[in-house]
Amino acid sequence: xxxxxxxxxxxxxxxxxxxxxxxxxxxxxxxxxxxxxxxxxxxxxxxxxxxxxxxxxxxxxxxxxxxxxxxxxxxxxxxxxxxxxxxxxxxxxxxxxxxxxxxxxxxxxxxxxxxxxxxxxxxxxxxxxxxxxxxxxxxxxxxxxxxxxxxxxxxxxxxxxxxxxxxxxxxxxxxxxxxxxxxxxxxxxxxxxxxxxxxxxxxxxxxxxxxxxxxxxxxxxxxxxxxxxxxxxxxxxxxxxxxxxxxxxxxxxxxxxxxxxxxxxxxxxxxxxxxxxxxxxxxxxxxxxxxxxxxxxxxxxxxxxxxxxxxxxxxxxxxxxxxxxxxxxxxxxxxxxxxxxxxxxxxxxxxxxxxxxxxxxxxxxxxxxxxxxxxxxxxxxxxxxxxxxxxxxxxxxxxxxxxxxxxxxxxxxxxxxxxxxxxxxxxxxxxxxxxxxxxxxxxxxxxxxxxxxxxxxxxxxxxxxxxxxxxxxxxxxxxxxxxxxxxxxxxxxxxxxxxxxxxxxxxxxxxxxxxxxxxxxxxxxxxxxxxxxxxxxxxxxxxxxxxxxxxxxxxxxxxxxxxxxxxxxxxxxxxxxxxxxxxxxxxxxxxxxxxxxxxxxxxxxxxxxxxxxxxxxxxxxxxxxxxxxxxxxxxxxxxxxxxxxxxxxxxxxxxxxxxxxxxxxxxxx
Ligand code: C2E
Ligand code: CA
Ligand code: CA
Numbered sequence: 001x002x003x004x005x006x007x008x009x010x011x012x013x014x015x016x017x018x019x020x021x022x023x024x025x026x027x028x029x030x031x032x033x034x035x036x037x038x039x040x041x042x043x044x045x046x047x048x049x050x051x052x053x054x055x056x057x058x059x060x061x062x063x064x065x066x067x068x069x070x071x072x073x074x075x076x077x078x079x080x081x082x083x084x085x086x087x088x089x090x091x092x093x094x095x096x097x098x099x100x101x102x103x104x105x106x107x108x109x110x111x112x113x114x115x116x117x118x119x120x121x122x123x124x125x126x127x128x129x130x131x132x133x134x135x136x137x138x139x140x141x142x143x144x145x146x147x148x149x150x151x152x153x154x155x156x157x158x159x160x161x162x163x164x165x166x167x168x169x170x171x172x173x174x175x176x177x178x179x180x181x182x183x184x185x186x187x188x189x190x191x192x193x194x195x196x197x198x199x200x201x202x203x204x205x206x207x208x209x210x211x212x213x214x215x216x217x218x219x220x221x222x223x224x225x226x227x228x229x230x231x232x233x234x235x236x237x238x239x240x241x242x243x244x245x246x247x248x249x250x251x252x253x254x255x256x257x258x259x260x261x262x263x264x265x266x267x268x269x270x271x272x273x274x275x276x277x278x279x280x281x282x283x284x285x286x287x288x289x290x291x292x293x294x295x296x297x298x299x300x301x302x303x304x305x306x307x308x309x310x311x312x313x314x315x316x317x318x319x320x321x322x323x324x325x326x327x328x329x330x331x332x333x334x335x336x337x338x339x340x341x342x343x344x345x346x347x348x349x350x351x352x353x354x355x356x357x358x359x360x361x362x363x364x365x366x367x368x369x370x371x372x373x374x375x376x377x378x379x380x381x382x383x384x385x386x387x388x389x390x391x392x393x394x395x396x397x398x399x400x401x402x403x404x405x406x407x408x409x410x411x412x413x414x415x416x417x418x419x420x421x422x423x424x425x426x427x428x429x430x431x432x433x434x435x436x437x438x439x440x441x442x443x444x445x446x447x448x449x450x451x452x453x454x455x456x457x458x459x460x461x462x463x464x465x466x467x468x469x470x471x472x473x474x475x476x477x478x479x480x481x482x483x484x485x486x487x488x489x490x491x492x493x494x495x496x497x498x499x500x501x502x503x504x505x506x507x508x509x510x511x512x513x514x515x516x517x518x519x520x521x522x523x524x525x526x527x528x529x530x531x532x533x534x535x536x537x538x539x540x541x542x543x544x545x546x547x548x549x550x551x552x553x554x555x556x557x558x559x560x561x562x563x564x565x566x567x568x569x570x571x572x573x574x575x576x577x578x579x580x581x582x583x584x585x586x587x588x589x590x591x592x593x594x595x596x597x598x599x600x601x602x603x604x605x606x607x608x609x610x611x612x613x614x615x616x617x618x619x620x621x622x623x624x625x626x627x628x629x630x631x632x633x634x635x636x637x638x639x640x641x642x643x644x645x646x647x648x649x650x651x652x653x654x655x656x657x658x659x660x661x662x663x664x665x666x667x668x669x
Contacts, residue, residue, distance in 0.1 A: 006235050013231065017224045024216040032209055047195040050074065051184035054193055069195075079192040086191070175200040250299050251306045251321045256328065259320035260378045263330045266316050267368065267376040277339040278378075279329040280364040280385035281309065283350075284396060286325035289357075304353050312346045328382055336402050339365050343400050351398065360396060364389025366403040387411070417470045420456065425483060429456050432487045434505065434660035437625055437647040440639035445663060447538065447625075449506045449647060450488045451654045452480065468510075477510040482526055484508070489530035489537060491657055496532070500664050504566055506538035506589075511545030517552055520559035527565075534564035538589065542570045543581075550584070557585050568625070573613065582620060590617040594628020597648070611641045618642065 050069060057065045069076050070089050077088040169176045186193050246258035254262075267276060283305055290298035302321060309319045309327060319329045333339035347361045366384035368376070388403040424430060430452055437447040454462040471477040485507050495502050513519055527537050539560055545553065560567050568589035569581070573596060582590075596610050610626075617624045626638050629648030638646060652663070 006231065009231050010228075013224065013227050016227075017220065020220045020223075021217070024213070024220060027216070028209060028213050031212060032205075035205060035208075047074075048184065050076075050195060051186060051193050055184075055186040074195050077192075077194050079194070080190065170201075170203055170206070175202040248321045251303045253303075253306055253310075254318070254320040256320060256322040259318065259322070259328050259330075262318050263378045263381075264376050266318065266330060267372065268374060270316070273370075274332060275334045275370055276368045277331050277333040278366040278368055278381040278385045279331060279339075279343065280382060280389045281319075281327040281329055281343075281346075282362050282389060283325035283327070284360045284362050301353070305350055308350055308353060309346055312349055328385075333367070336365070336367060339367065339402075340400055347398055347400075360398045362389055362392045362398065363400045364392070364403065365400060384408075413466070414470050414473075416459070417467050418474055420459070421467075421471070421474075421476050424454060424456060425479060427457075430454055430480065430483060432484060432491065432657055433654035434657060435647055435654035436652050436660065436663055437503075437645040438651045440635045440643060440646045443651075445503055446645045447503045447506065448660065449540070449654075450484055450508070452484055453654075472510055472512050475512065477512050478516075481507070481509050481513055482522070485523060485526050485537070486530055489527045489532035492532040492536045493530050495661065495664065496536075500661075502536050502664065504536050504538045506540045506566075506568060508540045508542070508570065511542055511548060514541075514545050514548055514553060514556065517555070520556045520563060523560065523565065524563045535566065538566035538568055540568050540570040540591065543572055543574055543593075550581075553581075554585060557587065561586055561588075571627075573609070582616070582622075587620075587622055589623045589625055591625045591627055591647075592643075594648070597626065597629050597631075597634050607637065610638075614638075614641050614643050 054062060054065045054069075066076070066078075066087070066089070075089055078086045080086055184193050185191070246255060246261075247253065248255035263278075270276065283302070286298065286302075289301060302325060305325075306319065306321050306327065309329065313319060313329075314332060317329070317331045319327055322328055331339065331342055333342060343363050343365070347363065350361050351359050353359060364385040365388060366381050368381055384403040384407075387407045388401045391401050391407070392399045431454075433451045433453050434448040435451055436445050437449065438444065439446050452464050452468070454464075454467055456462060468477065468480075471480055488505050488507050492502050492505060509519070509523070516522070523537075523539065524534070527534055541553075541557075557567050566588045567586075568591055569585070569587050570591045571593045572590050574593040590613070592610060592613060596606055614624050623644040624642075625645040625647055626634075626643050627647050629635060629638065629646045629650050631650060634648075635646055635650055655663075
C-alpha cells in the first residue's frame, strides 16, 4: 500500500484539527463579546434614561441636567451632528470626529477619536483609541439612537489587557474596568450626547472563559485522537488484508496477484538499460512426487523450491508461486544468454534440494522488450513465457526454452484453422486424394489409401500435417473421418456403377475416435448409406491407438471385421512397440512405417527387421503394405521378401479422384 494512503488523511485531519481550533478561538471570542455586551446593556438602560432626560429637558434646564450627570459621576460629551465636540466633562475624552451621511440617509457613520486619561500607562492613548473608538457606527433608526464604538478583535484586546495593571487589579479587586462609550442622538438629531461607562471583567468571567476554552480544546483533541486511532487501525487492517490477498496459501509466501502488481512496479521504475525477462518455472513431475509421498510433503517441497529460488535472486528480481507447481519469476537479463546462465544456475540449485530425489525443472522465458515501461501486460508476458515452456512438455527433462514469435504464429494458425473448419467442411473444401498400392512382383494395382487435402479459398493448398493434428486436438477429426469415409464410399459406389473393377481403399480413422464404443456401427452406417460394398473399404488404425483402451479397440476391430470391413494397423514400427497388440487383435493388414525405408539404404539390421516383420505378419495371416517406398532397390528387396503391396512415390503420389480413376481404368480394363 502506498504511503500516501496514510499521509494524505493525516494531513487532512491536521487541517481539520487546526480549523476546529480556530473555530473554537473564535467562539471563545464571541462568548466573551456576548458577556461583555450583556454587561454593557445593563448600563445602557441607565445612560439611555440620562440621554432622554437631557433631551426632554427645556433648553434652560439642560445645563442643570448636565450638572447632575457630573454629580452622579458620569463622564459625558456633547457633540454636534458632524461629531465636533461642544462640551464634555472631566478630562477631554473625544477630541475630534466627523459625520458622514449615507446617500439614502438610513445609515451614517460618525468617526470619533477617543483619548482617555484613564488608560493604563503601558498603552498609549493612540493604541487605545484604535481599539475602542476609531470607528463608531451611528444608528439613527434604532428605537434609541446611539453611537456604538466598534472594537477590534477581542482576543487581541484581551492580549493587550494582560498587563501588570490588569493582573494587579484583578488580584486586588477581583475585576478590571474597561471604559465604554454609548452615544445618543438628541435635540432632533442636532446633537449627540455620549456617556462613558465601564464594563467590569471579573475573575470569574475569565475563569468561565478559560474553562470553556479548555473544555473545547480537550474535546477537539479527543476527536482528533479518535480520528488518528481510527486511521492507524484502518491502516493496520489494510496491511492485514494486503497480507491475506497477496499471500499464497500453499507456500505461505507471495502469490500471483502480488507478482503481477510488483512486476508492474519494477518495470515502471527500472533504470534505462536494465532489461528484464519473464520466466515461467515449473517443477515437473510434481504430481508424481505427491502421489509417491503426500500432499503435505508436496507442499513442503513447493515451499522449499520457492525459498531456494527466492534466495538466488538479486535486488529487484522476484519470484512467486501461482498454481500447482508453477513459479512465475521476473529476473534481470540483458539477453537470452544471460537469462539462460542465470536460470541454469537457479535450476541446478533447485535440483539439489534433496539428494535422494531426481527433481527436474523446466523454464520458459520471455525477454521483455525494453520499450515497455508503463502499463506492462504481465499476463501476456507470462503467457508468452508459459507458451515457450510448453514446447518442452514432451520431454520430462530439465530444460529452458525461449519465447519466439513463431510460437505466436503457431497459435494464430491453430485459431485460423479452428475458425475456418466448419465452413470448410460445409463448402466441401476438403478433397479426397488417392494413393495407389501396388503388388511389387506384378506391378498390379491392389488397393489405395484415401488421404485428405484442404484446398481452401483463402488459405490455398494446406497439407494434412498442418491441420490434422489440430483437428485431433480440437475434436473436429471425428467429423473429418466421417466425411472422408462417406466420400470414399460414394466414389467406390460410383465407380462400380460405372462398371469399373474397384480395389479396396483404406480410410484413416483417428485414434481420437476410438473412445466411442459404437465406432464400428457408425462406420457401417456411413458406408451402407452410400451403398458401397463393405469389403471395398479398409479401416486404418494408427499404431499408437493400440495403447488406448484395449478392450474397446478389440471389440471395435472384431465388429468391423464381422461387418465385412478390412482392418489395418498403420505406421507399424514407427515407435510404439505393438507386437503385443498384434497378438490380440485380429487385423487383416500390417502397414510398415515409411521410416524403415528412409535414410541409410544399406542398413542390414533394418532389412532383418523388415523381413522378419513380413514373415511374422504372414504367420499371423496378415497382408503387408510397405509405405513411403521411393526407390527401385527397396521395391526389389520387398518383392523378394514377399511384401504384398507397396504404397510410395516410387509408384505414385497421392492424386485427385479424377486422376486415380484413370489408374483403375488403366490397370483394370
Ligand atoms: P499416413 O496415414 O501415414 O499417410 C501416409 C503419408 O505418407 C501421406 O502423407 C502420404 O502422402 C505420404 N507418402 C506416401 N508415400 C510416400 C513416399 O514415397 N515418400 C514420402 N516422403 N511420403 C509418402 P500425407 O498425405 O501428408 O498425410 C500425412 C498424415 O496425415 C497421414 O499419415 C495421416 O496420419 C494423416 N491423414 C491424412 N489424411 C487423413 C484422413 O483422411 N484422416 C485422418 N484421420 N488422418 C489423415
Ligand atoms: Ca494411413
Ligand atoms: Ca502410415
